[in-house]
Amino acid sequence: MTSEEIQRLDRKHVWHPCTQEKDLESMPPIPISHADGVYLYDSDGRSYIDGVSSWWVNIFGHNHPRLNRALIDQAGKVSHHIFAGFTHEPGVELARRLAELTPGDLCKVFFTDNGSSAVEAALKMSFQYWQQVGKPQKTRFVSITEAYHGETIGCLSVSGCDLYREIYRPMLLEEYQVQGPDCYRCPYGLTREGCNAECFEKMETLVAREHENIAGIIIEPLIQGAAGMRIYSAEYLKKLRALCDRYQVHYIADEIAVGFGRTGRLFANEHAGVAPDIMCLSKGITGGYMPLAVVLTHQAIYDAFYDDYQTMKAFLHSHSYSGNPLACALAVEVLKIFEEEKILDQLPPKMNLLDAGAERFEQLDTVGEFRRCGMVAAVELVQDKKSKTPFPWQQRRGLEVFKKALQKGALLRPLGNVVYFMPPLTIDEQALQDLLDAAYDSIVEVTQT
Amino acid sequence: MTSEEIQRLDRKHVWHPCTQEKDLESMPPIPISHADGVYLYDSDGRSYIDGVSSWWVNIFGHNHPRLNRALIDQAGKVSHHIFAGFTHEPGVELARRLAELTPGDLCKVFFTDNGSSAVEAALKMSFQYWQQVGKPQKTRFVSITEAYHGETIGCLSVSGCDLYREIYRPMLLEEYQVQGPDCYRCPYGLTREGCNAECFEKMETLVAREHENIAGIIIEPLIQGAAGMRIYSAEYLKKLRALCDRYQVHYIADEIAVGFGRTGRLFANEHAGVAPDIMCLSKGITGGYMPLAVVLTHQAIYDAFYDDYQTMKAFLHSHSYSGNPLACALAVEVLKIFEEEKILDQLPPKMNLLDAGAERFEQLDTVGEFRRCGMVAAVELVQDKKSKTPFPWQQRRGLEVFKKALQKGALLRPLGNVVYFMPPLTIDEQALQDLLDAAYDSIVEVTQT
DSSP: OOHHHHHHHHHHHEEOTTBOGGGGGTSOOEEEEEEEBTEEEETTSOEEEETTHHHHTOSSOBSOHHHHHHHHHHHTTOSOOOOSSEEOHHHHHHHHHHHHHSSTTOOEEEEESSHHHHHHHHHHHHHHHHHHTTOTTOOEEEEETTOOOOSSHHHHHTOOOHHHHGGGGGGSOOOEEEOOOOSTTOTTSOOTTTOOOGGGHHHHHHHHHHGGGEEEEEEOSSEETTTTOEEOOHHHHHHHHHHHHHHTOEEEEEOTTTTTTTTSSSSGGGGTTOOOSEEEEOGGGGTTSSOOEEEEEOHHHHHTTOSOGGGOOOBOOOOTTTTOHHHHHHHHHHHHHHHHTTTGGGOHHHHHHHHHHHHHHHTSTTEEEEEEETTEEEEEEEEETTTTEEOOGGGOHHHHHHHHHHHTTEEOOOBTTEEEEOOOTTOOHHHHHHHHHHHHHHHHHHHOO | OOHHHHHHHHHHHEEOTTBOGGGGGTSOOEEEEEEEBTEEEETTSOEEEETTHHHHTOSSOBSOHHHHHHHHHHHTTOSOOOOSSEEOHHHHHHHHHHHHHSSTTOOEEEEESSHHHHHHHHHHHHHHHHHHTTOTTOOEEEEETTOOOOSSHHHHHTOOOHHHHGGGGGGSOOOEEEOOOOSTTOTTSOOTTTOOOGGGHHHHHHHHHHGGGEEEEEEOSSEESTTTOEEOOHHHHHHHHHHHHHHTOEEEEEOTTTTTTTTSSSSGGGGTTOOOSEEEEOGGGGTTSSOOEEEEEOHHHHHTTOSOGGGOOOBOOOOTTTTOHHHHHHHHHHHHHHHHTTTGGGOHHHHHHHHHHHHHHHTSTTEEEEEEETTEEEEEEEEETTTTEEOOGGGOHHHHHHHHHHHTTEEOOOBTTEEEEOOOTTOOHHHHHHHHHHHHHHHHHHHOO
16 A cells, blocks of 8 residues: 555544544654564655654564564464463463562562553452452552553553543543652652652652551552653652551552653662562563463462362453463563673663753753653653743643654654653664754754754 | 463462352362363363463464464564554555445454454544534433443443343443343234344334434344344344434444454444444454454544544543554464455355254253354253243352363353354364363253252
């Protein structure tokens, strides 16, 4: 098909995710024909650096020879079979490796298909655990403001981004929400590097008062992604772990976006030296090739479900494609690549390059903050730097930067006024510099005129 | 890895879906090493006819040359990229074909990753539609007893299978539920072949009374799968469509299990000659290779979300892997295979074979009913045939049949007292006969002694 034919059929029959379709009248969807490394190529041969890892999933680049090989090899054996009553080598190999690599004593791996389903399974698992250990009043969950944990009803109920949930409020569950860290506009006047997570007092107050009704606290460790890449101190996670221990509340870590090397370590919780009770992983798990998600937990939670069938304590959650062998084979290969190619060891010069970029961006009076955690960096655009006043959302400045950057061959899909960098970990320094340059020039064009 | 090593690691690190893990002490999970056609092969070389299509997903057999080829070809182009702002040929080709093939004027295709996510998106879409067309009081959904629509909180809220949801009740939304068809134990003393869906009066009564609060009615057309393959008359769907039209309520068809040829037609709604307002598809859509789901709807619903961005009417639902090109390429190939290999035309002799089997099964005094719809058939085991009294669930008779059948080389995962057949559509008559024989002999062994 030609570009025009693809676009015509797209407009006729496709309803895109997270998109006001009317926007496509002036910004027709770009048909991608192939991809290689950090570059996506459209049907007309133009290339785009995938600066957001295609919604944060791609970690080693596109069309990766080892991942392609793993996929093809597994397809030649079995692409999928039922995972209840049956098992397979890539599934158990993946579970073994994840149990070894994740923090603490997370040792049991439950498979789902996407991040939302993993969070739903985690919430149900936590809820059911308390029902089965004699604390049935512990039914509610705590999240923090601007949290994002997915799109299904359970996920939206523990999310804090009104953009995604406000209209559905009558459909949502009543959960607790507390003010989370907001380091750029810290109400305590502190900095994320120097603070002691003083803002955690909001969480302490709530949990001290309500812990008898609380099953778990769900959080995106270190980086609140959809909130605009809000980066906060690891101290917050240390305090959270201690609080959960004190009051018998599950710490549920949503490492869907931050896992698999994004923060410079394999998992974000490593920065705080703590382990959650339940951990959700997805996105980078297959290298960005196809959907897969897992929920990890420790023996104590698993044991609360382990009994004679007739006691009805089993966790009966399932999805048809649970434990999909194609996805598991890819995920095993991802973990081998991390290990054998020493991916994390190669990140420091790239993180330095991002930091070097920070100075240039922060000189602009329309850049409120350039923040970085591992291989994730974000530029927050502001109308007024001193008062940190954002541009009115209706102006869609981030979107304008996205459009300019596309013309320069960079894909930088924004989050409101935040333009961020989350490239594949394997991006080379030249491409990373190109990405920074495209963003800088676009921001200048969009905000300095 | 050896069988023993896989099983050891499995028990140590894997938490299986829909499984009381303690059962695995006496029934260790069987490691599948490869598969071909309708046969799964374990690591010790034993084969099993996949009589349940690996949880109802496989439709053309395993390791299918055309599907493998489609997967490999797409992997050589691009396995995945962001689907907001971008598009690709397999995505638009799939959307075009689905719009053509599905009933009525369903013309817009929204992509998700699994059935649960599709149902959640459908509920949110229906809810938001009414908010945006001036009927904000239409917030609730109707489902029927024993319905199954997935595992996430929104899905469980519109489900009727207590097995999967009773323990989570405090987490669920309050929705309407009405008594659905129960043809084997019809309270009206009618038969599904001869009735006029008299039981639909329950739905009529509720909707007539509550329609101002009702956004949509969600239903599994023709076969309630998890309920034990309850098969009911297409007349019910005709009445449902008329009722929805009369009271301005969305008909949401969950064809996740019944779509893609299971009922003998490509989509179950064709039997009733009606079209839903929103339709969810998954499972067979990729031929059983990997997760993918779609939500289809018509122009009028789409239009209610189409406006200037600043009106905040967009449907902002998304999943990272929305529109995954690998999955879309498989799905396009599935539809080509249906067409080019005339799959549906080859079903009648197999359906006849199932019907011929019915007579033999129904002669057993422990078989209450042998029912069939298309290529799905179910045997309901009973303790007393006259009173239709089921075996006590604690005896797990269906599970015992499953275990016996496995020894005979057939995979027949049961639903309580119901043993069912949902093989790949391409199963040949000999394999289908083998499957029936294995089931028959196992049922005799388990219930006649």
